[in-house]
Amino acid sequence: MSDANLPALSKQVTELVLAGSLGHAEQAFAEAADQFGDYAVAEVLSSIPPQVTALHLAGFDGGKMSLATLLVPPKAWADSLAFFAATFPDDLIEDDPERLAEQLFAHIHGVVFSTEDEARRQELLQAASATDHGCTAFAVLFSMAPKEILEVAGEIISKGPYVSGLTSADNDIVPLAVALAQASEDGWDRALFELFPDFRHSADLADAEFSDDPDEEPKFLQRSTKELLYRLRKQVPSTRSAPKAASTRRSMGTGIFS
Template sequence: MSDDNPSANLPALSKQVTELVLAGSLSHAEEAFAEAADQFGDLAVVEVLNNIPPQVTALHMAGFDGGKLSLTTLLVPPKAWADSLAFIAATWPDDQIEDDPERIAESLFAHVHGVAFATDDEERRNELLAAASATDHGATIFAILFSLAPKEILEVAGEVISKGPYLTGQTSSDSDVVPVAIALAQASEDGWDRALFELFPEFRHSADLADAEYDDDPDAEPSILQRSTKELLYRLRKQVPSTRSAKTSRRSVGTNIFS
């Protein structure tokens, strides 16, 4: 890119990044972002991420987890990230939901945690979590994360009910999911409730959870209706938007979604 005007280069950069991601060259896409940031500043990357298709952002970000920091992770705008999450289930192998749902959920956790906690900017974190949880697919995603530690999530729910805005984040659990749950509750009351009720569909009001107790004895009759990790993963898969036109031939979800 030789032009010093970033606006003139954004369409070309957007096209370049999109083509690289769809070709599977995620590292080269990151290099293109790094060059743009060096030449035009971080806002050029933000603008591209605001304009490329959300399914491309999903495919790109799926290549980075909490241990692989990228410019996209650091700079993705909250709305662009929230939109991309609608497509993330299309990046999973078709048989993995059935065979190893916990592994997918843990990978999803690494993604969400990696983006939300990429920096110490609390305002950005709140905006990211609020935007992500404001959608149906976002609520399902957080419910998937919470399904990894349902007993601890009920404990957090009790803290939210009793302390409200004075929630301290102190619980008896050292589960990695707890900080994300607390951050979501602090960022968006509505988003927290949506995710909670997606996991525990019998509850419709936070007060219903005040006296709820979770029995983790596998032989005991469940006292609380809870969706399993696998069930929630399938729900998210069904929420993936289709980009296929009515005239195209039917293909698998994983192939179709990025065509």
């Protein structure tokens, strides 16, 4: 794709997405892919503002596949993920946080598992979890199945790279959690500590147990889905400034797969 075509296509896609014409934006991508190859679509997705990519990808969650979902470069997706929570209404965070968490799960799961390419999957997970907003987004998902996440944490401590992801409940979040832990040790740890801020080492989590009694007070601090959604909303960058891509947090890697 020539340098002359890229700005024109980027401008066209941006205008279509902002106008709500996602189908037409996809059509523009398809025509570019036919003419210049898949690389052209990836180039455009790297060049348009991340908030535009977020709006586009949000329209193709779950079962609705798109070229953008299949071809978005890992860093462009990680940057766009920062803006996903900008569309969350306050009343929905208050009244139905689980619905928003499921929407976020459909988005992240849809992008990460859009292809069978293991290397791409790892790159997507590494790029997203290298950001503060990415780790908070994963924690939002994990908050929907904290008991299973603790089981996975325990299994990772005991089995390392041979973790199977088998838990006492069949939950769609578990394969994503295992994939994250295998792709990025540090990202997995940081997402865990967003959900369970009392813990500073995942080995401590292996000894933590959940009561099956819903009325029993938890023995340790766990952030709620609602609290994590508000944290994610506060991390939405101002569109007047460049998105913050790199985390300033210290690494808390624990050598789980070494």
